[in-house]
Amino acid sequence: MARSRADCLGLDLRDPLAEQRGAFALPDGVVYLDGNSLGALPKATMPRLRQLVENEWGRGLIGSWNDAGWIDAPRRVGAKVARLIGAADDEVICADSTSVNLFKALAAALRLQHAAAPECDVILSELGNFPTDHYIAQGITEMFGGRYNLLTVPGDEIAYHIDEGTAVLLLTHVNYRTGRMHDIEDLTHRAHLSGALTVWDLSHSAGAVPLDLARARADFAVGCGYKYLNGGPGAPAFVFAARRHLQAMHADRFAQPVAGWFGHRAPFDFSTEYEPAAGIDRFAAGTPSIIALAALECGVDSVLAAGVEPLRAKSLQLMQLFIDLVEQRCAGLGLQLLSPRDPSQRGSQVCYAHDDAWPVMQALVARGVVGDYRAGDAGAPGILRFGFAPLYVRFVDVWDAVEILRDTLAARSWDQPQFQARRVVT
């Protein structure tokens, strides 16, 4: 283990991914440990946007839908995401937001189940899942007026609650607060044994954790474009549907309910009747933002250039170093590790509970160590959340973050009024 800042600099020198950091525009003096909330800016993004806006839009105008391949962007970027999640290139499309894609995927899964096993009425999810996952499930149960029930149970009890009443298992792969990671393959297998389908939210894993949806026989999945995929603030999301379900939906003439024209078999026939595309295009809805998709494509390219396996290897090293250094250098300063110690059960973030987590994080940010705060469970302390985006986080960043964390806690420099003020977005 690195015992000094110099050791960390040495690790960075030998890091096979070191040059990837050079592909990002990062501000000086910032240790950015919030790439799990908003990924950093690839240097390739701005030149691509300039080309798109000035040449393709400004000069090419409407013709660029054909001439510049705009019409193919949702599938083209989707096919690139597919390589990161172990899917076939015709099983993923980039469109809309994670929330909207969750709505489409969950509605489609319930529709398939309603045809196959109408008595299954439970949407099973995890207590403490990311809120939008709960909200979308609640919106769908409310919409169907009691046909479905949402059951949320603790993450480590999921397996025991999958039974013949389960219609859909709706889970986030990596928990947004703790970083705890589910076993997609195992839980999908258990769901299938009970006749349930799965909808996986990969927002906190795509681009940071190796995924093999094909091997796991996953059914549906969605994920976020603006975290580890570096697609920019509010980037379009992706949606995955296994080819067998696409075929079943096609054979049974099922559509997902947000039946916008970009999901039509032939949108530019302008026909009166909605005929969904045979494949994954049926999960598109309205006209996609081409500017946002171009930024997303640059971000996805930045991940593909490194490869997920090397990224995971470095992420595990970074996190182990962080945990070890915090244990050594911040002992007795009120931090409690919330993330699993076992790296195989952890995504790419490390979280600590602290009684004064909010002002501590604000004080860290003021010193250039950018993580974020999340509320703890009711009555429990708040959470300091540190994300490790291995594309651009260095070993020396880990060292510096821990030193500043130790200083901040030891000197109680967080205990100042300006660090108490709440902000709209946390």
Add this chain to the structure above:
Amino acid sequence: MARSRADCLGLDLRDPLAEQRGAFALPDGVVYLDGNSLGALPKATMPRLRQLVENEWGRGLIGSWNDAGWIDAPRRVGAKVARLIGAADDEVICADSTSVNLFKALAAALRLQHAAAPECDVILSELGNFPTDHYIAQGITEMFGGRYNLLTVPGDEIAYHIDEGTAVLLLTHVNYRTGRMHDIEDLTHRAHLSGALTVWDLSHSAGAVPLDLARARADFAVGCGYKYLNGGPGAPAFVFAARRHLQAMHADRFAQPVAGWFGHRAPFDFSTEYEPAAGIDRFAAGTPSIIALAALECGVDSVLAAGVEPLRAKSLQLMQLFIDLVEQRCAGLGLQLLSPRDPSQRGSQVCYAHDDAWPVMQALVARGVVGDYRAGDAGAPGILRFGFAPLYVRFVDVWDAVEILRDTLAARSWDQPQFQARRVVT
């Protein structure tokens, strides 16, 4: 009327909106009559995107959600759109696509009606409405498994079909093929007399035609950001809900069904239960693309800088000149005016049927006159569609377009193989 190109140049010199054209980056040698399909690029857009991407995202990173006001963008841009459509600034939000917003608005309208008059089961729309409007309605009727029926009737028969069975009247204000414009106030009034609610699609009118949703007592509306609002390819759309319905939804605890976290009362409380925001924010769903919203804001600003009333006045002049010149100079060349001759019944486009509309339009585009083609009704000839975005279309453009149209038709220069080839996007 202008009788020569010189007359048209004179009109441009005296045009009070002439300087607005200077705010757009338009390619040389192009007469762009397709701003109703994709608006032109405002010169302000690229500098704004550079500032957003390089400074706010690249340097400000996650902090820009607060520090750069990203979190306010959907409401801020929505309030600007509100000024263009006669709505209050707390009745409009920019989010998602037109299709997704149609889904949300139609579902909300049906939910309100289901509570008030559950026996109303008809969604009434127009034959030949824009396809995505039909498709979304079909998706919703399919989702509710027979609770609703979609009835589409010819545009001039709408009023006769509004009755006590009508739940929602779903109409596009300006027809995308013919340019025919409905009377929002009259039809909304008739709908209300029968107990129906209205969902207006303003995609082909916002930014080109004065709208007064307050005076019309409109219920719900959506519209497109990438046509006359110049927001860029696939720009976010907007959604309007009258304050009285927002209040009713709040009082009755109704949500629109795509219950994503950005529609929550307090998204960053990360609470477990979906509690929709009291106001128009409840029509937000997932995290919005901040890059796409920034481009949209520049486009909306370009319209606000001119004002809708002057734009409408110029649009009517441009169209009248076009119609008159075509009549004079293209007589006997197979063009049949499809758009209403009465300007009060016409949006900002002029359409002609022609037996060879497809190759004619391709030949026009090859000569720099960019309109677009739309298929006619079954068995009827195809349509040459010319949009007049008065922000940047000049009188001399009208003259040149008609001259090139006349040449192309008279010389049959469209009758060449390269103009027959179909393209994906028409």
